[in-house]
Amino acid sequence: MRVAIAGAGAVGRSIAGELLENGHEVLLIDKAPDAIKVDSVPQAEWLLADACEISSLDEAALQRCNVVIAATGDDKVNLVVSLLAKTEYGVPRVVARVNNPKNEWLFNEAWGVDVAVSTPRLMSALVEEAVSVGDLVRLMRFSQGDANLVELTLPSDTGLVGTRVGDVVWPEDTALVTIIREGRVLVPSKDDALEAGDELLFVAAPHREEELEQLLSVR
Known part of the structure; x- marks a missing residue:
């Protein structure tokens, strides 16, 4: 998979390193000469170049990329890169970094963003996830399809403990994608029984989150 990353700062370089380790082809783009630190990610x-310029993106052959990641520290730049990647080059998957939570509402399909990653929101969600039992925690928003990745740790006093996954009437527009149990990642089947302390990860429509939380926390 070929991935272009706009923004070669610490965040962009870290992402590049992870992707390269997983066998992907990575291009880092930055207009600041002091950001071009080839020795830091030699592969x-x-x-x-300026990733907001069509000529730069032509040079980067963005049309050959499977994914574009807008990872600069400037939300305006990330939005422009996302929009150009999607509308001008038809990149299948565009991921954008949100630096200021106040701008998060802009990072949607209209601006070419498939997945918006808000660092402040993610850090807050991880703190909540670590200390919350029985409360739904939003981890990430998927702009395309208007869905969120949400997590809930199943409390011991809920009536769903011991219930088979296939017997639960889940809300519409929700999908249980993973159960994390005692450090193991389980792909849930209809015959798996829910246990107290299970971390349940769902992809859910925003308007279904309250209904889902009520279902999982019912005493």
């Missing part, structure tokens, strides 16, 4: 391709 990546590097391009000194």
Whole structure:
């Protein structure tokens, strides 16, 4: 998979390193000469250019990319890169970094964003996830399809403990995708029984989150 990353700062370089370790082809783009630190990620391709310019993206051959990641520290730049990647080059998957939570509402399909990653929101969600039992925690928003990745740790006093996954009437527009139990990641089947302390990960429509939380926390 070929991935272009706009923004070669610490975040962009870290993402590049992870992707390269997983066998992907990575191009890092940045307009600041001091950000071009080839020795830091020597296996990546590097391009000194403005990712907001069509000529730069032509040079980067963005049409050959499977994924574009807008990872700069400027939300305006990330939105422009996302929009160009999607509308001008037809990139199948666009992921954008949200630096200011106040701008999160802009990072949607209209701006070409498939997945918006808000660092402040994610850090807050991880703190909540670590201390919350029985409360639904939103981890990530998927702009395309208007859905969120949400998590709930099943409390011991809920009536669903011991219930088979296939016997639960889940709300519409929700899907249980993973159960994390005692450090193991389980792909749920209809015959798996829910246990107290299970971390349940769902993809759910925002308007179904309250209904889902009520179902899982019912005493």
